[in-house]
Amino acid sequence: MEKFNIIATTFFGLEEVLAEEIKALGSTDVKTLTRAVSFSGDNEMLYKANYWLRTALKILVPIKTFSAFNDKEFYEEAYKIQWQDYMAVTDTFAVDCVASGPIFTHSKYLALKCKDAIADYFRQKRGRRPDVDVEYPDLRINVHVYNSQVTVSLDSTGIPMSKRGYKTRQTEAPVNEVLAAGILTLTKTDFSTPFVDPMCGSGTFPIEACLMQMNIAPGSFRHFALEKCRNFDSQLWGRIKKEAKELRKTAPENTIYGFDKDVMALDIATQNAANAGVDKFINFDRKDFFNTPENGFGLFMVMNPPYGERLENQEDMNEFYKQIGDVLKSCYSGSKAWILSGNLTALKNIGLHPSKKIKLFNGPLECRLECFEMYEGSKKKKYEN
Numbered sequence: 001m002e003k004f005n006i007i008a009t010t011f012f013g014l015e016e017v018l019a020e021e022i023k024a025l026g027s028t029d030v031k032t033l034t035r036a037v038s039f040s041g042d043n044e045m046l047y048k049a050n051y052w053l054r055t056a057l058k059i060l061v062p063i064k065t066f067s068a069f070n071d072k073e074f075y076e077e078a079y080k081i082q083w084q085d086y087m088a089v090t091d092t093f094a095v096d097c098v099a100s101g102p103i104f105t106h107s108k109y110l111a112l113k114c115k116d117a118i119a120d121y122f123r124q125k126r127g128r129r130p131d132v133d134v135e136y137p138d139l140r141i142n143v144h145v146y147n148s149q150v151t152v153s154l155d156s157t158g159i160p161m162s163k164r165g166y167k168t169r170q171t172e173a174p175v176n177e178v179l180a181a182g183i184l185t186l187t188k189t190d191f192s193t194p195f196v197d198p199m200c201g202s203g204t205f206p207i208e209a210c211l212m213q214m215n216i217a218p219g220s221f222r223h224f225a226l227e228k229c230r231n232f233d234s235q236l237w238g239r240i241k242k243e244a245k246e247l248r249k250t251a252p253e254n255t256i257y258g259f260d261k262d263v264m265a266l267d268i269a270t271q272n273a274a275n276a277g278v279d280k281f282i283n284f285d286r287k288d289f290f291n292t293p294e295n296g297f298g299l300f301m302v303m304n305p306p307y308g309e310r311l312e313n314q315e316d317m318n319e320f321y322k323q324i325g326d327v328l329k330s331c332y333s334g335s336k337a338w339i340l341s342g343n344l345t346a347l348k349n350i351g352l353h354p355s356k357k358i359k360l361f362n363g364p365l366e367c368r369l370e371c372f373e374m375y376e377g378s379k380k381k382k383y384e385n
């Protein structure tokens with residue numbers, strides 16, 4: 001099959017993780033960019049990238065790159081694209097644009113200019129223009145502008161891959177699925193020890209950990225824009241889905257726990273896990289982290305405590321994080337805890353020296369992911385519910 005250039009976009013800090021995922025899928029020419037990775041592949045690789053990549057947001061296929069220094073030049077270059085190669089006049093379309101740099105400051109205006117170019121192109125060639133459908137278009141076009149450099153791509157994903165489709169409800173300040181999967185990879189989550197998220201909210205970390213342990217494709221819960229493309233290969237797509245089912249393991253490698261003190265959060269987490277078909281593999285339970293019995297030996301913990309989103313007093317948040325540190329020290333010797341927080345001041349109050357710090361963003365909010373290792377030589381105790 002013919003090979004072409006593909007771009008997978010991601011979040012700041014996850015580029016290397018994504019590049020490794022793409023290499024594991026068998027692609028060549030993998031290059032790390034800022035918040036993206038470029039690689040080459042055929043249709044099969046394009047489909048697999050959508051279905052299998054846990055840390056990609058969108059899979060784009062560039063069709064033209066050019067320089068433009070004003071709106072007129074942008075419109076003229078966009079108009080020159082042979083649009084009939086990608087869509088029929090009866091197809092609907094949508095254009096998304098992300099522009100940065102000093103030349104083009106209005107992404108929405110550029111998206112509108114691209115729409116005009118496509119409409120005018122078809123009016124000229126066919127005597128009528130295709131309709132726009134922002135929700136479910138047949139063809140979704142992505143325009144990326146950095147200074148004068150413009151890349152026009154076909155968006156094979158549609159709704160970003162951070163929306164896997166299993167999270168029908170969520171608690172306050174959740175992490176999205178791509179960031180959670182990225183964190184589980186960055187932390188080198190050890191599947192040979194029990195995994196626990198003691199403040200699991202809507203359950204994103206335990207669910208993503210379970211999907212990874214069971215080798216369940218993250219794309220198996222949703223549809224993608226590529227399925228509406230005019231040259232969609234349904235046989236190939238069907239084969240990729242069938243092969244993915246065969247690769248699924250019957251159970252996770254180790255026990256996965258998701259705790260929260262809030263009964264509503266647990267209800268939401270359990271529902272989300274059921275949507276992903278993994279509720280019976282995750283032990284959700286109502287527990288207050290500060291009343292945990294002293295038996296958390298040898299766990300791999302990933303947690304995302306409240307940041308103070310509801311404008312809590314900073315003093316209270318500092319005290320809250322200090323108490324987390326105290327519990328880690330007294331109850332979790334021999335365990336490793338990774339904490340993600342957007343409250344960088346509060347995080348300093350944990351009172352343990354982090355062995356690793358990673359800068360990430362949860363949406364627009366700058367966060368730190370810090371690792372705390374509680375060394376202990378005492379006898380090994382099993383974690384009990």
Ligand SMILES: C[S@@+](CC[C@H](N)C(=O)[O-])C[C@H]1O[C@@H](n2cnc3c(N)ncnc32)[C@H](O)[C@@H]1O
Nearest residue numbers: 174175199201202204260261262288289304306
């Ligand atoms: C930022 S949210 C976690 C979001 C989660 N990672 C997700 O993706 O939905 C913080 C969670 O900590 C829980 N929490 C706060 N204090 C707690 C405590 N003492 N013990 C257990 N859970 C607690 C809250 O109920 C909330 O669900």
